[in-house]
Amino acid sequence: MLHRAVEDISTGSDSDYSSTWISWFLSSKGNEYFCEVDEDFILDRFNLTGLNNEVANYAQALDLITDQLDDEVQDELRGSLDVQARLLYGLIHARWIVTARGLAKMVEKYKRGDFGRCPRVLCQSQSLLPVGLIDVPYEKSVKLYCGRCEDLYSPKSSRHGSIDGAYFGTTFPHLLYLVYPTLIPPKTGPPADGPASANNTGEGKGGRRRGREEVPDAVGGMSGEGGGEGISTASVALKAERYRPRIYGFQLNETAKLQRWQEAMRDRQVARLEELEERG
Amino acid sequence: MSRQGQDVEEDAVSGGDEVMEEPEEQEDGYTSSTPTSTLTWISWFCSLPGHEYFCEVTEDFIEDDFNLTGLNSMVPFWKEAMEMVLDVEPDEDAAKIPDVSIVESSAEMLYGLVHQRYILGRAGQQAMVDKYESGIFGSCPRVYCVGCNVVPCGRSDLPGIDTVKLFCPNCNDIYVPPSSRFQGVDGAFFGTTFAHLFFQNYRDSAPAPFWKAPPSGGSSLSPRSSATGNRSSPFVNPNPYGGQKRAAGYVYVPRIYGFKVSERAKCGPRMQWLRLRPETPAQLDQVDYRGRWIDEDEYEDEEDEQDRQMEDFDPDLGDDDDEEEDDDDDEEEEAGGPSGQQQTRHAETIPPARGVVHAVRTQPTAPRQDAPVAIISLPQASGGKVRMVRQWTDRPPVLTGAA
Numbered sequence: 001m002l003h004r005a006v007e008d009i010s011t012g013s014d015s016d017y018s019s020t021w022i023s024w025f026l027s028s029k030g031n032e033y034f035c036e037v038d039e040d041f042i043l044d045r046f047n048l049t050g051l052n053n054e055v056a057n058y059a060q061a062l063d064l065i066t067d068q069l070d071d072e073v074q075d076e077l078r079g080s081l082d083v084q085a086r087l088l089y090g091l092i093h094a095r096w097i098v099t100a101r102g103l104a105k106m107v108e109k110y111k112r113g114d115f116g117r118c119p120r121v122l123c124q125s126q127s128l129l130p131v132g133l134i135d136v137p138y139e140k141s142v143k144l145y146c147g148r149c150e151d152l153y154s155p156k157s158s159r160h161g162s163i164d165g166a167y168f169g170t171t172f173p174h175l176l177y178l179v180y181p182t183l184i185p186p187k188t189g190p191p192a193d194g195p196a197s198a199n200n201t202g203e204g205k206g207g208r209r210r211g212r213e214e215v216p217d218a219v220g221g222m223s224g225e226g227g228g229e230g231i232s233t234a235s236v237a238l239k240a241e242r243y244r245p246r247i248y249g250f251q252l253n254e255t256a257k258l259q260r261w262q263e264a265m266r267d268r269q270v271a272r273l274e275e276l277e278e279r280g
Numbered sequence: 281m282s283r284q285g286q287d288v289e290e291d292a293v294s295g296g297d298e299v300m301e302e303p304e305e306q307e308d309g310y311t312s313s314t315p316t317s318t319l320t321w322i323s324w325f326c327s328l329p330g331h332e333y334f335c336e337v338t339e340d341f342i343e344d345d346f347n348l349t350g351l352n353s354m355v356p357f358w359k360e361a362m363e364m365v366l367d368v369e370p371d372e373d374a375a376k377i378p379d380v381s382i383v384e385s386s387a388e389m390l391y392g393l394v395h396q397r398y399i400l401g402r403a404g405q406q407a408m409v410d411k412y413e414s415g416i417f418g419s420c421p422r423v424y425c426v427g428c429n430v431v432p433c434g435r436s437d438l439p440g441i442d443t444v445k446l447f448c449p450n451c452n453d454i455y456v457p458p459s460s461r462f463q464g465v466d467g468a469f470f471g472t473t474f475a476h477l478f479f480q481n482y483r484d485s486a487p488a489p490f491w492k493a494p495p496s497g498g499s500s501l502s503p504r505s506s507a508t509g510n511r512s513s514p515f516v517n518p519n520p521y522g523g524q525k526r527a528a529g530y531v532y533v534p535r536i537y538g539f540k541v542s543e544r545a546k547c548g549p550r551m552q553w554l555r556l557r558p559e560t561p562a563q564l565d566q567v568d569y570r571g572r573w574i575d576e577d578e579y580e581d582e583e584d585e586q587d588r589q590m591e592d593f594d595p596d597l598g599d600d601d602d603e604e605e606d607d608d609d610d611e612e613e614e615a616g617g618p619s620g621q622q623q624t625r626h627a628e629t630i631p632p633a634r635g636v637v638h639a640v641r642t643q644p645t646a647p648r649q650d651a652p653v654a655i656i657s658l659p660q661a662s663g664g665k666v667r668m669v670r671q672w673t674d675r676p677p678v679l680t681g682a683a
Contacts, residue, residue, distance in 0.1 A: 119421045119455040119456050119458070120422075120453055120454070120455055120456075121435075121445050121453075121454045121455060121456055122453075122454075133423075143423050145532075145534075148551075149551050149554060150532070150534070150549055150550065150551040150552065150554075151422055151423075151424075151532055151551070151554075151555060152422065152423040152424065152532045153421045153422055153423060154421050154422075154423055156421070156458045170535050170538070171535065171536045171537055173534070174534040174535065174536045174541050174547065175536055177547040178536065178541075178545065178547050181546045181547055184546065184547055187550070187551070231546055232546075233546050233547070233548070233550060236550055237550040237551060237553065240550075240551060240554070242453075242554060243447075243452065243453050243454045245447070245452060245475070245476040246472060246473070246476065247473045247476045247477050247480070248473055249472075252476055252480070253521070253522075254489055254519060254521065254522040254523065254564075255452055255476075255489070257489065257564045257565075257567070258452070258489035258557065258558075258564060259452070260567045260569070260571045261489075261558055261563065261564050261566070261567045262553045262554060262556055263553065263571050264566075264567040264571055264572065264573055265553040265556055266553035266554075267571070268573075269543065269550075269553065272543075273543065273544070276544060
């Protein structure tokens with residue numbers, strides 16, 4: 001925490017205070033969505049397959065990320081190299097967060113609410129997950145996926161709104177819920193991990209909760225999946241709350257019709273899924 | 281008493297302590313509750329940070345007692361609050377009020393509750409439409425609403441229950457304002473009715489309840505371009521009392537490695553109905569007032585594939601949520617007419633889930649084999665890394681195939 005505070009003061013300047021490029025990058029303002037990629041993941045060239053075509057000055061950018069860059073080169077190219085290093089780190093990050101260890105790290109950030117809360121009122125401040133709309137860089141900025149309403153929102157802050165969506169990829173949030181089905185948010189009531197109340201008020205409290213609930217998942221890796229086997233999600237949508245526009249207490253004809261139609265579609269899906277479940 | 285006269289008096293009143301106030305006003309023009317010479321209390325109040333959503337209620341409206349019916353029981357220090365809001369010089373016995381800040385909060389409550397009523401009237405709606413069109417209320421945070429403007433909305437008409445929210449006419453949902461400075465604004469000051477009456481009055485701003493994917497060029501990846509792409513043809517809602525604006529109808533489809541997550545997975549999509557729109561207005565009438573499908577047979581004639589599915593209920597047919605997956609333009613391009621849209625389901629005849637897993641892995645670009653995705657190999661604690669990366673190296677063809 002202290003380290004981070006120091007970094008905030010020195011934003012923009014290079015790694016004067018922090019030990020590594022990655023820790024500097026992670027602590028700069030606007031990079032809160034990123035998690036730390038393990039160094040051995042980066043050093044395994046197999047994991048970087050194909051990235052040399054995406055990133056100019058690939059070798060030097062990689063050296064910069066891994067703090068092996070010669071000082072002389074650094075002066076010449078530093079400006080452009082920094083951009084390339086960010087791109088490279090982002091693309092590695094997209095691959096990293098869909099690995100078991102990367103997912104576990106992102107789960108921690110998710111439980112802390114580092115990606116923000118769903119702006120939809122009836123989602124009751126459900127914690128969000130970053131997602132890209134496309135896996136190619138320089139196309140679309142990062143969006144936030146809410147597991148409760150299963151919809152996408154734009155980040156509130158323009159700092160985050162300008163992050164490339166390819167640094168998170170299209171797969172990540174869905175894979176996370178696939179691997180950790182116990183984390184799938186309930187469709188009704190307060191969020192399971194109670195982030196709304198424990199938002200900023202109790203860092204210690206949140207830490208304790210994490211210690212109790214999360215460690216089995218994170219350490220056990222796949223234990224979350226086992227816990228989710230018994231969950232039935234066929235009819236969860238029936239419990240989802242929705243907003244009903246009203247004028248002087250009366251619903252509007254056209255909107256009410258649309259909502260009835262939507263709910264009939266929902267019921268159809270529920271019937272389909274329940275049938276499927278009965279068949280096993 | 282004329283407006284002009286009041287202002288002059290105001291000047292005279294505040295002139296006495298001008299010297300004392302000056303440093304404070306320079307620091308922050310808003311902290312002083314004494315209006316400056318040209319500013320009425322109302323325009324001062326509306327210019328405060330966090331009060332951007334308020335419009336200025338005319339004094340005639342406030343002075344008409346009929347408009348205030350019932351409010352005096354809800355607002356403490358009614359008389360003093362009225363004087364403050366209308367910039368009337370207080371009576372001599374004003375000294376009995378213990379603290380001016382109490383009156384200020386009463387004045388705020390009074391103004392807010394009058395505002396709730398004012399914005400339902402013609403003048404208020406006009407004032408709010410000006411603000412709406414200039415985007416003062418902001419836009420919907422939902423990506424596929426493509427920046428649709430929102431209006432302030434309360435969840436209750438009684439004060440003290442909840443703060444102001446924002447209503448998006450495109451997704452018919454309410455959102456928390458993006459800035460925390462609106463956390464202190466009571467939702468009752470806008471009321472539950474205003475937002476919806478507003479879109480009844482200004483139907484050109486209200487998105488219609490049906491939507492059809494543009495025949496080509498549309499893509500989930502570029503909602504912006506597709507929304508603007510089909511503007512050439514005029515849009516008409518056959519219901520003259522309904523929204524007359526072309527809706528932004530894309531619904532997000534989760535994908536893992538380019539494949540849709542099957543609804544048969546535990547983590548599969550469950551909420552797409554919430555954002556879904558029928559393709560034609562007639563489809564809305566297929567559901568009766570109790571929310572049941574009126575005539576499944578008739579429905580089947582129009583959308584044979586979907587209904588056959590409901591009838592036979594063959595699980596292998598998988599998800600019939602094709603219309604939710606409107607962003608699959610490459611598939612939808614084949615679908616010509618409104619009925620052709622539904623025929624995209626023909627491709628759903630995929631083998632049972634587990635048998636396909638292998639094919640999915642090896643043929644990532646196969647268009648319709650989305651259902652089994654969920655059973656794709658999960659990253660294992662140890663060996664997972666390598667496997668995932670292998671899949672990543674397969675990505676470029678996937679993307680070019682989809683794009």
